[in-house]
Amino acid sequence: MFDSTSIIVGLEMGTSKICAVVGEINAANALNIIGLGQARSRGVRKGEIADATLAGEDVRNAIVEAEQMANVEIRSVYLGVTGNHIRGFNNHGVHPVVSADREITLEDTQDVVKNAKAINLPVDNTVIHAIRQHFQVDAQHGIQNPLGMYGAKVEVDVHVVHGHVDRLKNSIAVVRGLQLEVEEIVFNGLASALALLSNEQKELGALVIDLGAGATDYAVSCDGIITHTGVLAVGGDHISNDLAYGLKVPLGRAEQLKIERGGAFVEEALKGQTLSSAGDLGLPAKIINLEHLRRIMSLRLEEIFELIESDLSALGLLDRLRAGVFICGGGARIPGIQTLASNIFQMPAFLGKTNSISGLKSALDQPEFAAAIGLVKFGSLQQKRKPSAGLADGLKKTFAEIFRR
Amino acid sequence: MNNPLEMPAEAPIKKKILLKVFGLGGAGCNAAAFAAQSASNEVQFLAVNTDSQALEACPAPAKFVLGAGRTHGLGAGGDPELGRAAAEDDVEKIRSFCAGADIIFLLAGLGGGTGTGAAPVFARVARENGALVLALVTLPFDFEGNRRQLQAQNGLQQIKAAADAVICLPNQKLFKLLDEKTSVVDSFKISNGLVAEGLRGIWRLLTQPGLVNVDFADLCFVTRDRHTASLFATAEASGDKRVEQVLEKLLAHPLLDGGQALNESDSLLVSIVGGPDLMMAEVHKLMEPLNRQCENAHVIFGAVIDETFSGRLSVTLIASRQREEPVPLPRSLSPDNVESLHLLNTAANDRPASRFIAPPPELSAEQKEQLMRGQTARSRKKLSRLQKELPLEIVFKGRFEKSEPTIRRGEDLDVPTYIRRGVPLN
Numbered sequence: 001m002f003d004s005t006s007i008i009v010g011l012e013m014g015t016s017k018i019c020a021v022v023g024e025i026n027a028a029n030a031l032n033i034i035g036l037g038q039a040r041s042r043g044v045r046k047g048e049i050a051d052a053t054l055a056g057e058d059v060r061n062a063i064v065e066a067e068q069m070a071n072v073e074i075r076s077v078y079l080g081v082t083g084n085h086i087r088g089f090n091n092h093g094v095h096p097v098v099s100a101d102r103e104i105t106l107e108d109t110q111d112v113v114k115n116a117k118a119i120n121l122p123v124d125n126t127v128i129h130a131i132r133q134h135f136q137v138d139a140q141h142g143i144q145n146p147l148g149m150y151g152a153k154v155e156v157d158v159h160v161v162h163g164h165v166d167r168l169k170n171s172i173a174v175v176r177g178l179q180l181e182v183e184e185i186v187f188n189g190l191a192s193a194l195a196l197l198s199n200e201q202k203e204l205g206a207l208v209i210d211l212g213a214g215a216t217d218y219a220v221s222c223d224g225i226i227t228h229t230g231v232l233a234v235g236g237d238h239i240s241n242d243l244a245y246g247l248k249v250p251l252g253r254a255e256q257l258k259i260e261r262g263g264a265f266v267e268e269a270l271k272g273q274t275l276s277s278a279g280d281l282g283l284p285a286k287i288i289n290l291e292h293l294r295r296i297m298s299l300r301l302e303e304i305f306e307l308i309e310s311d312l313s314a315l316g317l318l319d320r321l322r323a324g325v326f327i328c329g330g331g332a333r334i335p336g337i338q339t340l341a342s343n344i345f346q347m348p349a350f351l352g353k354t355n356s357i358s359g360l361k362s363a364l365d366q367p368e369f370a371a372a373i374g375l376v377k378f379g380s381l382q383q384k385r386k387p388s389a390g391l392a393d394g395l396k397k398t399f400a401e402i403f404r405r
Numbered sequence: 406m407n408n409p410l411e412m413p414a415e416a417p418i419k420k421k422i423l424l425k426v427f428g429l430g431g432a433g434c435n436a437a438a439f440a441a442q443s444a445s446n447e448v449q450f451l452a453v454n455t456d457s458q459a460l461e462a463c464p465a466p467a468k469f470v471l472g473a474g475r476t477h478g479l480g481a482g483g484d485p486e487l488g489r490a491a492a493e494d495d496v497e498k499i500r501s502f503c504a505g506a507d508i509i510f511l512l513a514g515l516g517g518g519t520g521t522g523a524a525p526v527f528a529r530v531a532r533e534n535g536a537l538v539l540a541l542v543t544l545p546f547d548f549e550g551n552r553r554q555l556q557a558q559n560g561l562q563q564i565k566a567a568a569d570a571v572i573c574l575p576n577q578k579l580f581k582l583l584d585e586k587t588s589v590v591d592s593f594k595i596s597n598g599l600v601a602e603g604l605r606g607i608w609r610l611l612t613q614p615g616l617v618n619v620d621f622a623d624l625c626f627v628t629r630d631r632h633t634a635s636l637f638a639t640a641e642a643s644g645d646k647r648v649e650q651v652l653e654k655l656l657a658h659p660l661l662d663g664g665q666a667l668n669e670s671d672s673l674l675v676s677i678v679g680g681p682d683l684m685m686a687e688v689h690k691l692m693e694p695l696n697r698q699c700e701n702a703h704v705i706f707g708a709v710i711d712e713t714f715s716g717r718l719s720v721t722l723i724a725s726r727q728r729e730e731p732v733p734l735p736r737s738l739s740p741d742n743v744e745s746l747h748l749l750n751t752a753a754n755d756r757p758a759s760r761f762i763a764p765p766p767e768l769s770a771e772q773k774e775q776l777m778r779g780q781t782a783r784s785r786k787k788l789s790r791l792q793k794e795l796p797l798e799i800v801f802k803g804r805f806e807k808s809e810p811t812i813r814r815g816e817d818l819d820v821p822t823y824i825r826r827g828v829p830l831n
Contacts, residue, residue, distance in 0.1 A: 045808045084811055233811040234818050241803040242821035246830060251804060292830045299822040307813060 008383065009066070010375025011077040012188065013055065013171060015044045015214025015237055016330060018062045019369060020077070022070040023357070023376035031380045032358050033373065035070025037062040046233045047082035047188075047215035049170040056174050063178065076181035078379040080371050081128065081171055082188040082215045085164035088229030090133070091119050094155045104137065104146045104154055116158040126165045128187055133157040133225040142223065159226050161187045183379065189217030189229050191374030194381075196326050196352035197221055204323035207345070208352065209308065210371055211331025213237045217371075218308055222320045232307055236330050239300050246296045247288055253277070257293060264301050264336035266294040301337065305344040324348035332367035422612055424448045425506040425536075426604065429523050430488070431459055432514025432543060432597070438465040439594075440512075440601035448608070451502060453527075455491050455519045456480035469502070471495055471523060481518025485556055488522025499527060503534040508611065508621070511538065511568065512600055516545035516553035521560035528567035537621050538568040539607065541600050544575040570625050572607075572637055572723065574599060578660050599660075606639045606721035610676040610707060619676055619707030627674045627705065627723050636666050636724050643717040648690045651720050656698070661724070667698040670724035676707045680715030683708070691720065699724070 008023045008031075022035035039062040043055030067074050093116025097108055117130050135143040137151035146154055172182050192210040205222040213236040220228040239262070244254035261275065273290045312318050324347050327337055332351050341349035354364060354373050364373060426448060428437025434452040441450040441464075452465035457478030460468050470478050472491020481488040492499065503509060509531045513520035520542075528538045542564060545553045565571050576596050583592050610619055638658040642650035661667055675695060677688060688708060696704060702724070802810075805819040812818070816825060823830065 046805075046811070050808065084809065232813075232818075237804065238819065238821075241805060241819075242823070244803055245821055246823060289830075295828065295830065296821065296823050299826060299828060303818075303822045 008379035009077045010372045012080040012372040019372045020062045020066040021372040037066030078375045080188040084233035088161045129161040131159045188371045189219040193219040195370045195374030201323040205321045206323040211329040264340040326352040328352035328367040328370035426510045429513040430520030433512040434463045436512045436597040436600040485522035488518040492523035492526035509536045511540040515557035525563040525567045540568040615709040617708045641719040647718040672703040674723040676721045678719040
């Protein structure tokens with residue numbers, strides 16, 4: 001068997017599926033995906049636990065499948081979380097340099113980060129991530145490492161992702177109930193960004209949108225740092241629900257229609273076209289107008305993108321996204337979704353590819369798995385950091401609160 | 406209207422502005438007496454009440470019993486109509502009081518008889534005499550009952566119609582200033598003190614020539630045509646940290662709802678009084694957070710240098726907002742009743758109250774029928790305005806029926822987008 005420390009498992013409890021990805025750090029210190037397990041999710045709504053018993057069963061199924069495929073025993077996981085309660089914002093910390101010659105020491109950098117992390121949160125909320133951004137020494141911006149520099153004052157920004165304590169504990173409790181350890185909880189939007197973006201894209205500035213079934217997570221990376229994150233508790237489930245309501249079909253049929261006939265646009269050729277579905281007795285039971293189907297879908301998708309767009313434009317981030325928009329999650333399978341996104345954001349949009357990890361290439365190159373793969377990558381960065389407490393690249397230093405009870 | 410402060414071009418010497426303060430009714434007299442204690446000689450105070458006994462007890466320098474012939478000095482008994490009638494009886498006397506004044510302040514506590522009824526009459530007469538009229542009024546505490554609240558609201562409407570500017574202090578907001586051990590006497594004293602303080606702040610603002618001048622027109626701009634009460638707050642501090650202290654006091658001021666009222670206000674008058682040592686940096690430091698607090702407001706700024714204010718700093722804020730806040734109506738009165746009351750009062754405002762009721766005019770049968778038809782049509786219109794619209798379609802949220810709704814900018818995102826945007830599917 002493998003040494004357990006080199007096995008990293010990412011567990012994503014999504015609204016439509018629960019997915020466990022097993023990665024291993026090989027001899028060359030590179031991350032390799034060796035296993036994948038998934039199960040249909042029944043106990044999750046809008047990204048949050050609605051039925052802990054069902055969710056527990058589904059997690060067990062997914063974990064067992066992943067264990068068999070990778071031929072390892074899973075003891076701990078990196079757990080992805082999302083939900084309407086999660087918010088991201090930036091906080092600023094300032095620290096005067098005290099030493100006589102004004103050289104910035106390690107203590108100064110630690111103190112300034114500590115100052116920036118002193119945040120006033122609502123009582124019930126807890127910090128999920130506090131990601132350090134660039135330092136600023138006096139008026140000089142964008143400094144990666146101020147150690148050894150000279151100045152009177154050192155400042156730093158951190159991006160804080162926080163969420164409701166009890167709702168986060170719900171997810172953790174489901175995993176703990178299966179005798180699994182939760183190493184850390186990670187915001188799904190961050191995990192997706194980690195999986196999809198190369199270092200170059202992070203530097204250029206990119207927006208990653210994870211269109212899940214229950215919630216849409218997004219994260220913005222500019223100049224190599226995470227500058228904004230957000231959750232919109234609207235996703236593919238809403239599309240199915242809209243279709244069921246608008247076309248007056250059962251939810252299961254709506255789901256099927258969405259997958260078979262869905263699209264992000266109302267195409268000219270579709271106007272006036274209908275689809276007659278056979279009923280139980282083989283007789284045409286229901287005539288469905290395809291134009292209506294597409295219209296309902298495209299309006300919902302448009303709205304999701306517009307809400308994200310208005311959020312980013314309020315922060316003035318749109319002009320800083322030079323690499324474009326990257327879409328993953330189940331929603332990325334909708335035909336024409338990139339065109340719709342690039343129309344609304346006025347920049348190129350792509351389907352995200354998880355290129356940066358080796359192993360099981362064909363099985364993993366699916367948009368749905370981006371978040372789970374990102375979790376494994378997050379775990380590998382954490383583990384690499386452990387022996388040497390230096391500054392890691394990519395996500396930089398992440399201070400994650402580990403939930404211990 | 407003509408601005409009487411405007412001097413002819415050839416006038417070589419600036420005329421001394423004559424200020425008069427009238428305290429009307431019990432509360433008004435007390436406030437006037439309170440303000441008179443600390444006022445200079447240039448200001449003339451007059452306490453006016455229908456109740457001669459209460460007036461006797463009032464320490465104001467000059468007094469007048471209103472409507473002695475009608476009420477025999479026994480008070481108006483909480484009836485604004487009686488207060489108004491008493492004032493109308495003595496209209497000639499009021500005119501003589503107003504003579505020569507450039508600016509007249511009316512202090513009144515609304516909700517009772519004399520203050521509520523007489524204040525609009527005083528305002529009208531004073532304006533006829535060519536003075537600018539500024540009314541500083543208080544609204545009753547909630548515990549004083551619905552009837553007084555309603556009378557006060559009606560009186561406020563009338564004063565707003567008659568006076569140049571109205572600044573209003575809802576007494577209910579004082580509760581935040583009071584602790585549990587404050588006696589009733591003290592709480593009314595605080596109310597009077599606030600009115601007097603506001604009075605002082607405003608008259609300093611109007612009379613002392615400023616570095617950055619604020620005049621009556623600016624004050625009118627802030628207070629006029631605003632449907633809700635204008636709010637005022639004054640804070641004073643001295644020493645090195647005076648700017649910080651003043652700001653802290655203002656933003657924590659209970660009348661401004663802890664700074665919340667500033668966010669909502671759409672026009673704001675800031676008047677700074679400082680000594681010769683007032684520094685530009687201080688003004689900047691003071692204005693910047695205030696501007697940030699009320700980003701959408703039209704801010705009028707004034708600064709006055711007063712020799713006696715050396716080392717001190719006093720700031721007066723007057724804020725008001727355009728948006729109408731629904732006045733909670735008493736349960737006993739239906740909206741129809743209120744409207745008729747309101748109409749009656751504004752109509753009566755234009756001419757003196759009269760006990761004479763004209764006999765109904767002679768009408769032909771045809772005219773009568775026409776009149777009746779007109780009335781029924783109007784009442785139907787009124788009814789339809791009161792009728793609330795029911796949603797045409799009740800949208801079921803399907804699988805999200807039981808989960809927590811996703812609300813963004815007031816929209817429930819669980820409802821299909823095409824329904825919220827009204828896109829038809831045919």
